[in-house]
Amino acid sequence: MGKTKVKSTVTRSVSPKEHLKRYWPYYVMLLPGIIYLIMFKYIPMLGSVIAFKDYSAYKGIWASDWCGLDNFKKLFTYSDFYKILRNTVILGLLKTVLTFPVPVILALMLNELRNAKVKKGIQTIICIPYFVSWVVVGGLVFDIFGIGGLFNNAREFLGMSPLLAMQKESWFRPIYVLSTIWKESGWGTVVYLAAISGMDPSLYESASIDGASRFQKMRYITFPLLVPTVLTLLLLNIGSFLTLGFDQVYNLYTPMTYSVADIFDTYVFRVGIQQAQYSFATAVGLFQSVVGLFMVVTFNKIANKVSEDGGLW
Numbered sequence: 001m002g003k004t005k006v007k008s009t010v011t012r013s014v015s016p017k018e019h020l021k022r023y024w025p026y027y028v029m030l031l032p033g034i035i036y037l038i039m040f041k042y043i044p045m046l047g048s049v050i051a052f053k054d055y056s057a058y059k060g061i062w063a064s065d066w067c068g069l070d071n072f073k074k075l076f077t078y079s080d081f082y083k084i085l086r087n088t089v090i091l092g093l094l095k096t097v098l099t100f101p102v103p104v105i106l107a108l109m110l111n112e113l114r115n116a117k118v119k120k121g122i123q124t125i126i127c128i129p130y131f132v133s134w135v136v137v138g139g140l141v142f143d144i145f146g147i148g149g150l151f152n153n154a155r156e157f158l159g160m161s162p163l164l165a166m167q168k169e170s171w172f173r174p175i176y177v178l179s180t181i182w183k184e185s186g187w188g189t190v191v192y193l194a195a196i197s198g199m200d201p202s203l204y205e206s207a208s209i210d211g212a213s214r215f216q217k218m219r220y221i222t223f224p225l226l227v228p229t230v231l232t233l234l235l236l237n238i239g240s241f242l243t244l245g246f247d248q249v250y251n252l253y254t255p256m257t258y259s260v261a262d263i264f265d266t267y268v269f270r271v272g273i274q275q276a277q278y279s280f281a282t283a284v285g286l287f288q289s290v291v292g293l294f295m296v297v298t299f300n301k302i303a304n305k306v307s308e309d310g311g312l313w
Helices: 016-052 070-076 081-099 101-111 116-131 134-144 150-157 169-197 201-209 214-239 246-252 255-261 264-274 278-306
Strands: 053-056 060-066
Touching: 016 053, 016 060, 016 070, 016 278, 053 278, 070 278, 081 101, 081 169, 081 214, 081 255, 081 264, 101 116, 101 169, 101 214, 116 169, 134 169, 134 246, 169 214, 169 246, 169 255, 201 214, 214 278, 246 264, 264 278
Parallel strands: none
Antiparallel strands: 053 060
């Protein structure tokens, strides 16, 4: 009987030098992002030590005197601390609960459009506001809700008296939510549409054979497969729960709405920049970061229980 020769495949280990020589273009592509992270994310973390010092611009960071936790004690005993915390938490909840689901809903609706030109046209229109500065958006909002703006013109048409909505505390939060939806929902929709485009078409073909309607496909296929992406982006948003963004609030609030609009970001600007209390402002920023880290870790555990692929780690 003849002997059968079996060819064995042996995987040869690639040395780091050969690996780098083969994949060097990919590392070059990663280099700008790595440099950005190091320069603007990791190196500035060394400045967090200012929160535990009585910082003096003349002495510098390392020569300034240590003050321990005095800046944090000052923060927690500050008369307006709980008002600022309340405003930040309320706006953060409104942004998470009311604005976060909007891109998901828009992506599911756009995915059901069969006309490619109409779909791309709508997608382009809703994405344009994302690239507009909050300074411009703030000016547009003030014009719309001003005395001669569209809002008051509509009220006069309906027989109602003019209303200075931007100076009313009760109107700030609805305007904040609406402006956030208008400006940022389009970009989130692009992310979810990209995730939907990567789904297996055979699942939809099998559902069609079984007689599933378009709504049933969206409910039982598209949305469940989209959940991991939704949870990942939700976790990233929760990490910045107390960091709502300085630009938006600063360009929308007025002295008459400080009681409901003043948040940590605007407070740090007034105290840290305008009053030059850098140590105190750094303590506020460090407090925000610690709370954000705690919330990310907590909700990541919840996301892992909800979905196997939903957590960040």
